[in-house]
Amino acid sequence: MPDSLLEVQDLGIRFGGLHAVRDVTASLPAGQITAIIGPNGAGKSTFFNLISGFYQPTSGRIRFAGEDITRLKTHEVVSRGIARTFQTTTIYKELTVLEGVMIGHRVRTRAGLFDALLRTGRERRDQAESHAGAMRALERVGLAAQAHLPAGALTQEGQKRVGIAMALASDPRLLLLDEPAAGMNPEETVNLMALIRELVAGGLTVALVEHKMSLVMGLADGIVVLHHGQKIAQGTPQQVSRDPAVVEAYLGSHAHGGQMGQAEPGQHGGEASHA
Ligand SMILES: Nc1ncnc2c1ncn2[C@@H]1O[C@H](COP(=O)(O)OP(=O)(O)OP(=O)(O)O)[C@@H](O)[C@H]1O
Numbered sequence: 001m002p003d004s005l006l007e008v009q010d011l012g013i014r015f016g017g018l019h020a021v022r023d024v025t026a027s028l029p030a031g032q033i034t035a036i037i038g039p040n041g042a043g044k045s046t047f048f049n050l051i052s053g054f055y056q057p058t059s060g061r062i063r064f065a066g067e068d069i070t071r072l073k074t075h076e077v078v079s080r081g082i083a084r085t086f087q088t089t090t091i092y093k094e095l096t097v098l099e100g101v102m103i104g105h106r107v108r109t110r111a112g113l114f115d116a117l118l119r120t121g122r123e124r125r126d127q128a129e130s131h132a133g134a135m136r137a138l139e140r141v142g143l144a145a146q147a148h149l150p151a152g153a154l155t156q157e158g159q160k161r162v163g164i165a166m167a168l169a170s171d172p173r174l175l176l177l178d179e180p181a182a183g184m185n186p187e188e189t190v191n192l193m194a195l196i197r198e199l200v201a202g203g204l205t206v207a208l209v210e211h212k213m214s215l216v217m218g219l220a221d222g223i224v225v226l227h228h229g230q231k232i233a234q235g236t237p238q239q240v241s242r243d244p245a246v247v248e249a250y251l252g253s254h255a256h257g258g259q260m261g262q263a264e265p266g267q268h269g270g271e272a273s274h275a
Helices: 044-051 074-080 097-106 113-118 121-140 156-168 186-201 213-219 237-241 244-255 270-274
Strands: 004-015 018-029 033-037 059-064 082-084 174-178 205-209 222-227 230-235
Touching: 004 044, 004 205, 018 044, 018 059, 018 205, 018 222, 033 044, 033 186, 033 213, 044 174, 044 205, 074 082, 082 156, 097 121, 097 156, 121 156, 156 174, 156 186, 186 205, 186 213, 213 237, 222 237, 222 244, 230 237, 230 244
Parallel strands: 018 230, 033 205, 033 222, 082 174, 174 205
Antiparallel strands: 004 018, 004 059, 222 230
């Protein structure tokens, strides 16, 4: 069993009377792909928002690479080595691909607005570093040759890659992907899976939230299942898809209009994907 890169213990957050994430204890093994799944409203995005410092938990702890990061702010979490993509990444369509990704890199650099306005020596150094960092990230996602195109000229898949490059530009050890395959066709989804596998082969640890069961079952080493904010199962794709509590959660959510139906019937997703 590999070491854990990230561990959460009894993690929770309340929004008024709603316990969106409740007493979740889980770990993300280093060098692996962990999928966070669950019916709509289960708390998956909130869980990512807690890990990445967008929300402050109302209970519990988060440890990353041995350090307690529970109370850190977003930019401090990024500087420790956790980066994320968003369900709908805002890409600056008028900027070039390279310029967009350089914005992702600047999160890590020190020059502030003052330096930028006065074009100080530090600002010029940071600019050069951002350029190099952004180009490295674009190479990792296979977009180096498109660096100077306007981002808006790229395909849907290309724009998803830009979103991933923006996260990679901060040089993370842990990458959080929020519904990476949303809006992608089956061929694009297969390409995306290959990219994620390559990134992990290069040493990255990945956690992803995804509704597409073909991607989850084909890619994840481990799965954490959330339901009503609580962890109801954790295991390999095979273990989780046979877990009665998981099947029950998806069946119940389907009966109440849940969208597990976004999973493609007939894929090798086990019972959970058919619910
Ligand atoms: N900022 C917030 N304020 C109040 N309630 C919130 C907030 N963020 C999330 N919630 C609520 O917390 C619950 C969990 O939401 P969350 O978006 O984490 O679920 P999810 O599993 O990601 O769902 P989906 O699959 O639909 O994206 C929902 O009931 C949601 O309405």
